[in-house]
Amino acid sequence: MKAVVVDTIHKSYEGGIRALSGISFDADRGELFGIIGPDGAGKTTLFRIMATLLLADEGTCRVDGLDVVDDYREIRKRVGYMPGRFSLYQDLTVEENLGFFASVFRTTIAENYHLVEEIYKQLEPFKRRRAGKLSGGMKQKLALCCALIHKPSVLFLDEPTTGVDPVSRKEFWEMLNRLQKQGITIIVSTPYMDEAKLCDRIALIKNGQFMSINRPMDIIRQFDLPLYAVKGDDIFRLLHDVREYKGVDHCYVSGESHHFTVADGAFDSSALLTQLQQKGHSAVRIERVEANIEDCYMRLAKD
Amino acid sequence: MREFWVFVRKEFYHILRDRRTMMILLIMPVVMIILFGFALTTEVRNVNIGVLTSEPDHAVEQILNRLDASEYFTVKERLDSPDDIDRKFRGRELDMVIAFGDHFSEKVFDPEGAAMQLVVDATNASMAQSYTAYASAIVAQYQQDMQPGAGRKGIVPNVVLMYNPQMKSSYNFVPGIMGLTLMLICALMTSIAIVKEKETGTMEVLLVSPLRPIHIIIAKMIPYFTVSCVNLLTILLLSIFVLKVPVAGSMVALCVVSLIYIIIALSLGLLVSTLVDQQIIAMLFSSMLLMVPTILLCGMIFPVESMPEILQYFSHLLPPKWYIMAVRKLMIAGLPVSFIWKEIVILIVMAVLLITISLRKFNNRLE
Numbered sequence: 001m002k003a004v005v006v007d008t009i010h011k012s013y014e015g016g017i018r019a020l021s022g023i024s025f026d027a028d029r030g031e032l033f034g035i036i037g038p039d040g041a042g043k044t045t046l047f048r049i050m051a052t053l054l055l056a057d058e059g060t061c062r063v064d065g066l067d068v069v070d071d072y073r074e075i076r077k078r079v080g081y082m083p084g085r086f087s088l089y090q091d092l093t094v095e096e097n098l099g100f101f102a103s104v105f106r107t108t109i110a111e112n113y114h115l116v117e118e119i120y121k122q123l124e125p126f127k128r129r130r131a132g133k134l135s136g137g138m139k140q141k142l143a144l145c146c147a148l149i150h151k152p153s154v155l156f157l158d159e160p161t162t163g164v165d166p167v168s169r170k171e172f173w174e175m176l177n178r179l180q181k182q183g184i185t186i187i188v189s190t191p192y193m194d195e196a197k198l199c200d201r202i203a204l205i206k207n208g209q210f211m212s213i214n215r216p217m218d219i220i221r222q223f224d225l226p227l228y229a230v231k232g233d234d235i236f237r238l239l240h241d242v243r244e245y246k247g248v249d250h251c252y253v254s255g256e257s258h259h260f261t262v263a264d265g266a267f268d269s270s271a272l273l274t275q276l277q278q279k280g281h282s283a284v285r286i287e288r289v290e291a292n293i294e295d296c297y298m299r300l301a302k303d
Numbered sequence: 304m305r306e307f308w309v310f311v312r313k314e315f316y317h318i319l320r321d322r323r324t325m326m327i328l329l330i331m332p333v334v335m336i337i338l339f340g341f342a343l344t345t346e347v348r349n350v351n352i353g354v355l356t357s358e359p360d361h362a363v364e365q366i367l368n369r370l371d372a373s374e375y376f377t378v379k380e381r382l383d384s385p386d387d388i389d390r391k392f393r394g395r396e397l398d399m400v401i402a403f404g405d406h407f408s409e410k411v412f413d414p415e416g417a418a419m420q421l422v423v424d425a426t427n428a429s430m431a432q433s434y435t436a437y438a439s440a441i442v443a444q445y446q447q448d449m450q451p452g453a454g455r456k457g458i459v460p461n462v463v464l465m466y467n468p469q470m471k472s473s474y475n476f477v478p479g480i481m482g483l484t485l486m487l488i489c490a491l492m493t494s495i496a497i498v499k500e501k502e503t504g505t506m507e508v509l510l511v512s513p514l515r516p517i518h519i520i521i522a523k524m525i526p527y528f529t530v531s532c533v534n535l536l537t538i539l540l541l542s543i544f545v546l547k548v549p550v551a552g553s554m555v556a557l558c559v560v561s562l563i564y565i566i567i568a569l570s571l572g573l574l575v576s577t578l579v580d581q582q583i584i585a586m587l588f589s590s591m592l593l594m595v596p597t598i599l600l601c602g603m604i605f606p607v608e609s610m611p612e613i614l615q616y617f618s619h620l621l622p623p624k625w626y627i628m629a630v631r632k633l634m635i636a637g638l639p640v641s642f643i644w645k646e647i648v649i650l651i652v653m654a655v656l657l658i659t660i661s662l663r664k665f666n667n668r669l670e
Contacts, residue, residue: 051511053669072667073513081511087504091320092313103309104512146508 001065002026003154003185004033004050009059011045011208019045020208023059027187027201032180034199035189036293042208043189044084047158050187051081064153077105080152084159086139088146090132094123097131098145105150115182116145119175137168144175148184155179157188161195173198193294204297211300216293223291223299225249228269231257232276232284241279245272252298259295306514310522317496318526328492332484332534333541339476340546350434351379353391355402362408362417366445370401375437392424399423399434411449477542478630479603482623484538485531485561486568486597491589493527493572498585501576507669516665524569531565551637557630560643563650564626568593570657571622577664597623625649 004027011020019042027033035043048054050061052072061068063075088097098120102109113120119141126134131142140160147155157176161169173195176186180200188199196202197216204211204219212219230251232238239258242251247267251260269286276284291299318325352370356363370376379397382388391397404410404418411417421438425431497520500506509519535558542548550557571593579585597603600614601624607615618624629646632638 048507048669053507053510055668055670076511077513079511081508083504083507085504087508089313089317089505090503092316096313096316100309100313101508101512103306104509104514106306106513 003029003064004187005062006050007060009049009056009061011049011054011056018208023210025203025210025213027185029185030180030183032176032186032188032200034196034202035205036193036196036202036297037205038191041205043205044158047156047189051079051156052076078153080147080155082143082147082157082160084162086143088131088143091130093128093130094142095127097142098149101146102149107150109149112149112151115148115151118178120145137164140164140172152184154185157186159189159191161190161192193292193297196293204300206301219293219296220291223296225261226267227259227261227289227291227295228286229257229259229289230284230286232281234281238281241276245275250302254294307518307522310518311525314523314526328488328530332538335480335484336538336541339480348375350376350398351396352376353380353382353397353400354378355382355385355400357405360403360407362411363403366442369441369445370438373441388422399438477546477548478627478634481538481630482601482627483597483603484534485565486593486623488534489527489531489565489568490572490575490593491586493524493569494575494585494589495582496523497573497576498579498582501580502582510667516667517662520573520665527569528565535561548634550634552633553640556640557633560626560629560647560650563654564622567622567650567654567657570654570661574657574661574664577661577666596621601627603627622650622653
């Protein structure tokens, strides 16, 4: 039995805003499934439907073999849900928050301590501190502990690493990999493309539609165009000038450089370099690069 | 059941850790009682009197002595001419002027009677009425003392002020304040407490848990119910020992009516919380829709009987009206419980209705 099955879900809000149009996917037991896309793509709506908080206009969704509409009460007992924004009690201490959520799910901290131990160990020195006074990374770790304390079979994490420093983000993903090994299915969303490769499979979402669902490696392998990266001192003017150049198909910002694809194999990077230098650009470097998930996303989003 | 009590404990933490809210919850009733009881009083006290007479007169002096000796009036000054009255009133130096006719002492025993005029600054109509009533009573008393059993008694209207013989306004305000404070604390605070969970997103997490919505609601209500009971106690103690309002009727009945009313207010708060998503809106909603009608339409300040008919009908729909009425009958008139069965039945029906509606409206999901 699949842990999560989503079948052609449609959802519109009042005022005719289409949040989701025809989303389908399924996740196996113990799978770490990532939903990758920018803000406003419909990730949170999808999570709320899976977590029984919203009703879809069309389509069905089953979690643990149970229907999210008919069996919502049973689902609520066995899933863990961590909403996008920090949703714990700021005026309760770390320990009180965890204890509260443990009791709400009819268990105790002691009973499932082994599940949260790795994460909670880092929080333990601050256990008498109010949750509102924790750093962003610590807050998310506490929220994860609270979502895990009842040993859920499926864990829904809506943008758990947004607003978290890079070190904590890395730690957070390591935790998810460990939890996965314990047989917990994890559905996670993120706007950070670099986190995608840490998932077993990912779905790239744009405007309420999945553009591609596959293993991260397979998605990258499907990228069949030559890809270049260009850097320079005046990065903003550079973007404009590269786009002007005949033969450059699609150029976009990627981190500290610009990535661009070219229309055909006849592209000569040294000709572009010469032209850019003529236009007064300094320290220009052009190199052939391997595509990453972001490049795949940009390519798919363009079509 | 354990998760339920853990939830209740958490709610108490929220209240106890927010010092400012705590202060508001516990001190506001005290401040209101003291404000309404003392400062915003319509009692007659320290009324400054001016006197207008043409000649020194024995009877006039005796009447003035009596007025001055009472705790209500102070004979401030003698005026030379009626033209001064206007100026003195405008300058707020005097509240009332008594003009005595010529040959007052002689005419007191005349069949025609002696002329005496009370001129009052009637910008505050109800106060003016009280002044004249008080002054007339003192004059009448004087007349009776002078001529016990004489035939002129009938001229002075025999006013009997029932239930509140000293016309203490605090008597009237206490039931009103009870209605207002309990409404404010129960309705406003519960609605804010629930909406806060929506606003911070914790409601989302709570919904995706085995907790039943009814448990969430009741757990939210219990702490405010407790606080309200403390407030009820404070208000009663303050009014009995500080404002000296006696509880003439049954204390048990008073508490029972109050508990029903607290439940109504709590479910109103719940109802508000199901309709709005932001704390600030919940606050406005509660204060505009619950507080203002309670103050204006439920007989707290203006008697319901003197309102336009349409507002009177409207006031029947407001729970505080019935509560205040019941408390007045119980506390001040000292009527037995059998006289308030109507109010009790209406309040119970309202409570059941409101709880049903708000539970129905409470959303299991986010939409």
